[in-house]
Each structure stands twice: as C-alpha cells, then as structure tokens.
Amino acid sequence: MQNSLVFLPLGGSNEIGMNLNAYGYGTEENRKWIVVDCGVTFASEQHIPGVEVILPDPEFLTGVKEDIIGIVLTHAHEDHIGALGHLWLKLEAPLYATPFTAELIKDKLREHNLIDAVELNVIPLKGEINLDPFLVEYVTITHSIPEPNGLKITTPLGVVFHTGDWKVDPDPIVGENIDVEALTKMGDDGVLAMVCDSTNVFVDGQSGSEGAVRKELVKLVSEQKGKVAIACFASNVARVLSGVEAAKHSGRAVCLLGRSMVRVVGAARKVGIITDAVFVEPEKASTYKDNEILYLCTGSQGEPRAALKRIAQGKHPSLNLGQGDTVIFSSREIPGNERDIYDLINDFMLAGVEVVTAHERAIHVSGHPCRDELAQMYSWVRPKIAIPTHGERRHLIEHARLAQSLQIKQTITPRNGEMVQIAPNGPMIVDEVPNGRLYVDGNTIIAQGAEILRERSKIGENGVIVIMVSFDKKGRIVGGPDVRARGIADKNGEPLGDTLDVIADIAEKTIDKLTIAERIDEEYCENKIVRSIRKNIFDIIKKKPMVEVMVMVI
C-alpha cells in the first residue's frame, strides 16, 4: 500500500467559523493524523431555539482517536479553540499552542474540568513541533488577535502551508509583522498545497491596518467632551491597547467592562503582551469626571447579556450614559447580528447618546485578507495546489477562481467531510466521512437533525396541548378528559378558553367510538386521541400545536 497525504475539513469548509481540520499521512489502513483547530460557531435563536453554541461533529476523528498524534491550534479565536472543552474527550490527543493561545485554552479546560487530564504543550512563536510523520512549524502572520500563526506542515510527500486566519497588516501594533521571509523561503523551497482563509474573497483591495485604526481612535476620542465607551472584540488586544492609547492622549483613565474583556486582558498580561497599562475598577470609574474616563466594553454585536446592551438599557451597575456621551463601535456587524446591533444603536440614540460606527469613521479593519492580500500570499508561497477553506460555499468557489487567475493551476474546494488526497496524484477527493453539526443544549449535546430539535421548534412555533383522561378497568371514564394548552392563543389573543372545551369534546367523541379493549390499551387510546385532535385543530386555530395525550387506566 502506498503512503498518501490527505486533508480533511470537518468544520469551516461549509461556513465561516467552527474550524476543525485534519491532516493524515500513511496508507489507507495505517494513517496517522494531526488535527488543526477545534472551534465553535454561534447560533442565533432563528436557527435552533435554546441552542447558543454549535460544534463540528468529530465522529470520524473519534473513530481514529488512537492515531491522532496531536491537536495543533493556530490562534485563540473561539471559532478555532472554542470546541476544545466540549470535544476533547472525543479526541484525547495532546494540545499544542503558543503562549497566549494556551492561556485562553486553559480557561476552557478549567470550565470543563479537563485541566488535569489534558497535555497542553506551549510552543514558542516560530517554534516547531515534531509529530512524526509530520513536522509542524509555526509561521508568524498577522490577524486580529495576538499570536496568530500559519502552520508549515512538512511530510515525506511534501509541504502544506495551512494559513490559519490571517491578513497583511503593515502595522499590527501587537506582535511582529507577517513573516514574509519565511513565506517566501517556503515558496522558494516548494509548497505542495496551501489551505487558505477565504473570508474576504469578495472584498477588493486590502483590509487595512490596526495602526491606522489607532490614529483615528485617538483623534475621535480627543473630539469628545463627555463620557466615552468604545466597544470592540475583547480578543483584539491591539484594538484594546489602541483604546488605552486614545484615552492617554485625551487625559482619560480606562475602565474595562465585560467579563471577556477582563479575561483576555488578563491572559495578555500574563504572557507579557500587555505590560504597563493600568485600569480603573468599574466601581471607582464613576468618581472620575466625564471627560477623564474611557470605557472599553464587550457587546458590540448587541448580545443581550453583554455590558454594552445593559448600558444602553440603563441597567448597568457602574455606567450610565446620556446626552453628551459617546459610544464608539470599533467593530463590524457580523452577518445575522444586524438587527440586534441596530436595536442597540436605537437604544443609545433614544437616550441621547452619540453613536459613532465604522460606517462614519475609519475605526475598524477586518482581520482577514482581501483580494490584494490573497494575491500577495499566493505570490509568496506559490503552492502547486490551492485549497480554499474558512468560508461558505460561495467564498470557497470564488477563492478557487481567484487562485486560478493567479496561475495556481490546481484548485479544489472540499466540503466538510470530503477527504482530499494532496499527494500523490492530487488533488482529488478520495472519501467522504461523517460530518455535521452538534448543538450544545444545557449540559448535553444534540446531533444535527435530531427529532428533539424539530420537536422543540414546533412547540415554540405552535404551542402545546396536553390532554389527560383516566379509565377504570372496564374502560369507563373516571376522570377527564382534562385539557391544558400552553403558548396557544384564542380568537381574542388571550390564552385558550372555550376552545379547551371544544378540544375536550373531540377527545370524548373519539373515546366514545373505542371499544373497552381499545380504551384500556393506553398507547392505542392515546394515539387515537392525538390523531383526532391533530386532524381537527388546524381548522379551529390555524396552527398545528404539539399534542400530548396521557391515558391512565386505574
């Protein structure tokens, strides 16, 4: 049997987010695996009621668990490390991460009581990991979080460059510039395939720089006379430090609001990324004059429980904003969150607060490469094969087209679960493995498409009717039918009233037609009643509620 090198996306190749990738080397019977990233995606209620976090389904990797040599993390964004706590027990391999990323991973492992079980190896920037038959080297890139890395993966059949999330930021503020030398050297030596970020493939030009954002934030804050709150993603430490810089220029102290803000800044301090910044405790911030304080907040996406939303609704314990104050959104609108964000802005405007967003001022840049940057990367690395990842279908296809226009002759756009043979004779899809999504629900995980999710959506949309009836052993009704309804309105818009009697009548008429034997067969009788209610209810209320019947023979 011939050895081959394969790439397998299990998340992130049907969507932006939820990254879970694997590289395999060996024969079909005896293949060793490394996993790259293990992230989540966030669901809004519109998808699955009650579910906030979605995971990639690792079923295939669980099946080859013994052959996973390591899990390598590129950087600390939730869509790259957020599923580790949920899924590690299904993978059980050592973790490898750079110092800042490792700090944030520790938090997750602690939350899931895994901190003692997991081997977490901290690798220095530009360090290498020997995961024979793979040699993995961290390559410094730039992104919107400290310590972003691409991975140079060397195998006996050639080199793959896995970009991770990246951009070309000429002035990243935190960390080094993108390592053009290493990328060009890699290209000179020959790269078989590049697995590359597709997020911004529809955006022309360049994504811009954190340095430019800092200048504009400094200017914008200096124009303000009242209290100022800047909302940004906590993980963007460069942005947080730009907020600090802007405050300093205007003689303002800085107060952090929001748990993830405090957590990320703590991690950055621990690994020496933040050294000298001083922050005011929220309870002391109110002792400062309006023009001597600046707040850095989470909640730029309008998340209902985040600091910013509570401030907007006047419900925050330590900050109240009004006429003369300013909220600065140093962030973008993640698709799907627009409605929540606009509602948040409306809340502030209703309170007379000035709102400034990236639509009006240049106070945000994306962390992902636009088309010019993609072209630059291809010119540095010059892979034989382009494998777009980190995108929806439309992004991957457009990315492949762009790569082709850049003279990358071989492109392939696998979906989650499609195994790509890179070498020999690649690229080609050689297998499709189980794949899908898992939904975190309370303290359990539900598989995509599970009946339980459909059931819950149905109840949420249509409400539920519960009917209880008791028979004696001779099939005579001794109690009920009692009918209850939840989440269903009557003609007047109030909870079901007279209609409950109508439903009870339908149940009774159904029972009348049953023999004694049928009545005291609880399951049979329940089914009969369920069916007759279902058949009639839509005509009455124009909805299809869930019907639960409990028959008791006593």
Add this chain to the structure above:
Amino acid sequence: MQNSLVFLPLGGSNEIGMNLNAYGYGTEENRKWIVVDCGVTFASEQHIPGVEVILPDPEFLTGVKEDIIGIVLTHAHEDHIGALGHLWLKLEAPLYATPFTAELIKDKLREHNLIDAVELNVIPLKGEINLDPFLVEYVTITHSIPEPNGLKITTPLGVVFHTGDWKVDPDPIVGENIDVEALTKMGDDGVLAMVCDSTNVFVDGQSGSEGAVRKELVKLVSEQKGKVAIACFASNVARVLSGVEAAKHSGRAVCLLGRSMVRVVGAARKVGIITDAVFVEPEKASTYKDNEILYLCTGSQGEPRAALKRIAQGKHPSLNLGQGDTVIFSSREIPGNERDIYDLINDFMLAGVEVVTAHERAIHVSGHPCRDELAQMYSWVRPKIAIPTHGERRHLIEHARLAQSLQIKQTITPRNGEMVQIAPNGPMIVDEVPNGRLYVDGNTIIAQGAEILRERSKIGENGVIVIMVSFDKKGRIVGGPDVRARGIADKNGEPLGDTLDVIADIAEKTIDKLTIAERIDEEYCENKIVRSIRKNIFDIIKKKPMVEVMVMVI
C-alpha cells in the same frame, strides 16, 4: 377651545415598515381624523416563534373610529397596505387609493372576506379627495412600485406634505417623473410641515435610477449562454419590465415564477401599466432552449417557500438550474435576511450555478431617498417643520440633523404613539396614546408582550415536561406519576430516558410530604409539584423547561 392640527404616528416611527399614521384636526374634544397607510412588518423566527406578520396596534384609532373620515393609501407596498385586511374592522372608514394600489388592496379585502363591506374609492393620479376639514391631493413622486404618491394635506391651519416612500428617479421607466413643479409650487405657497421618509438617511449621494438598472440588466443577460433567472421584488413592475426588455434583447422568452409575481403583473395589466408583454407558462418554459428563456422569480430574500429557494434546492416543478446557468439577484439584502440569502447563494453555487448580485454589477437601486435627494426635496418643499418618519430611532434622529443642516429650523422626531401638535404653536408633543405591535398568529392576533408569547418562546428554547398523577378521594395515589417530556435531551443527546424516572421520584417525594387535604386540592397539589420540579430540574439538565402538572382526584 382652539382648533389644532396634529400628526400621530402609530407605526413606522420606531421602525422601517408597519406604517400607520393619522392626522387630526379640531379641538381636543371634537377632532376629525384621516388615516394615512396601514401596513405590516415581517418578523423572522428570531423575534417571535410562529409569528410571520406584525401589525401596528390601532387601539387609539379604534377609540375614535366614529371620527375617522377616511383611510388614504399612498402606494401598494405591504408596509403601507398590508394590514388593511387585518385591521379594517377596527377602523371601519372608507379607503382611498390610486388604481394600481386599489387593485392590490382588493386582493387583501377578498382574502379577509371584506370586499363587500369596505368602501374603496379609486382616485386618479394627481387627483384630490375632499375629507373636510382635510383636502388631500395626490402628488406624483417616484419610488420602486407603480403609482407612488406623496400627499398634500391642506387644512384650515396650513398645509402638510406627507411624502410617502419616495426617491428622485430621473428615469423611472414606469410612470411619470417626480412632479417637481407641484412640489415647488407647494413650497412657494408655503408648507407648514413635511413628514418625510428617513430610510436612506445614512447613505450619501443618490439612490440611482431604474433606467440605469435596465441598461445593466440588458447587458448582463446578453452575456449569458445558459438559462437565466432574475430575482426581484414582484411589486417593482419597472424592474420586471426591465427583465422583459433584457430577455427581448437576447431573444429570450419570459416566464414568471412565484405567486406574487403573477399577482402583481396581473394587477399592472388590469390598470394598463403593462400592455404588451407576453409570458410563457411555467409548464411550457422547459420546451425552450436554455438560451431562449428567462425566468423572473420571487424569493430574492431567501424565503423558504418562494420560487427561488425551491429552484436552488432542486425542488421546483418547472425549473432546474445547473452548470452554465445564471441567477441574477436584482435586489438588495433586507437587514435580518442576510443569513437566508447567503444560504440560498450557497445552494446555487453548490449546484454549479453562476450567481450575480448587486455587489458585482449595478443591477439594483433603492427606492428611498439618499442624502442628496433629501436635500433636493427640502429645497423644493421648504417646510417650516421637518417631521422625519419611516425609520428606526437612529434614522429619525439623523434625518432631523440633516434637515437642520438644510436650514429647516424646526424638527421633531415623535415615536410611535406620540402626538405632535403641528399648529398652532408647533411642533410639540402634546400627548402619548396607546401604541405597540400586534402579532398575527394562526387566525388570531396577540398583543405585544402577551404572556402567551413569552410562554411559547420559553417552551421553544427549553422544552416541556408533563406530569400526570391520580389520587382517590382519600389522597392515595391510584395512577402515576407519569412523566412525559418534549424537546428535552438526555445526557446522550437523545430524548429524556432515565431522567423521567428521576423527575417522577421528585414528584412522589413531594406528594409524600402533603396531607390528604392538600393532595385532593388539585390546584394546590399541582402547584407544589410544579415548584419542586422547577427547583430541581436545572441542576439535572441545565435547562428550565416549562412544567405542566395535571392532578386528578377520582
């Protein structure tokens, strides 16, 4: 008592859409009203599960029903006429509309069995309606639907110009150009207040023209070699006719797909807006060669039941698209629909279909005025008072700022329910009346904030537990407790299994502690069991399901 002129927005002044406005004239005790527009807004599941259509609450107007002289409709968009069928019985006044609008209103009245009850007066374009003490004149403007109108409302205390939805389209294709002469004349004669569209107040420049879109569509279609489907809003008859024109240029026949497409085209034909276009029936379209047919479809927002989504999923009875075919989105993404639209595009790209959107080609223009157009309107009408409407809070406030920069010294931004006295001594808010939203749910209407909606959301997110137990008259358990659960997963992600027994145990232990009298008091006993389950369940499943207990004493 002095006569006054008031403006009262009941919908559309906290949101874009759901327009319901009223103008009142008279003393506080004896005031006559006209209603302007009566529209809906659309809810996504993320807001209220099971609710698709949202109405403005007309409670205040219902209270003054006897004094409503007429309901005047500006144009036929759903957010201006869509609530007529639902709310007319609460208003019961004659309707006034121009011919095309009247055609589409008739459809709604028929659906609600109101066609014989309602007096629907058809007014010619530029016609006037005497609704003493109001004189209402239709002023031709341009928008994205046939027969868009502003309303010049003359009262003994002065003239108000109610713009309706408008833009300045130099080449609207259907209908006349905006009536600059009438607007300027009105300005010369003196306008007290202008109530004006705020939708695009954050957009610089101009919205562009249907004529330009037509040219680009003709060009784009001529480049295609396979089947072509154009998605656009059915109500934009100019756009539909541009699709027809593009087809003609490329020697293609045209087929309409989607019920609202057929309905609107039918109405346009009836009133003479469409005269000579010929359409191929869907079942015959497949007999045409790929490059000899063009489809005009509904569903540009990714609506699950619309033509386009079904085509994308390969489920449409008469159209199948694949490699070599093209879908053209001659539309924009309505905020909140992004996710559905991107999913739709992904579906097409997965099938190899080429997708062209307004991001790549200039194939869509907005129907609402951008900042330059707003400035133009203010220079024509020169009102003393600017009253921004048709917007969220952020739009109205920005619009007021813009008006002030244009030397309109008096601006006021009432919220829904805030009554503005325009004259004498206006503008000022003189009253706040009941206002809010109504949710259409099956065949009933539920008030905003009703417990039933919270209940349903809660069940949808957390599932429901039902417990049944029977006692004899001595308080001895003769049946149960039986426990059922819906929409709740066990540790393994499957429907609740062993946990049902745990819940039954909790119920039994609670019952054990009750006296006979407490047990046979059904309500008391139910409450006790509900409370003990609620208290314990979160620790077990980390969710808070709805708990319904039925106790039966027999």
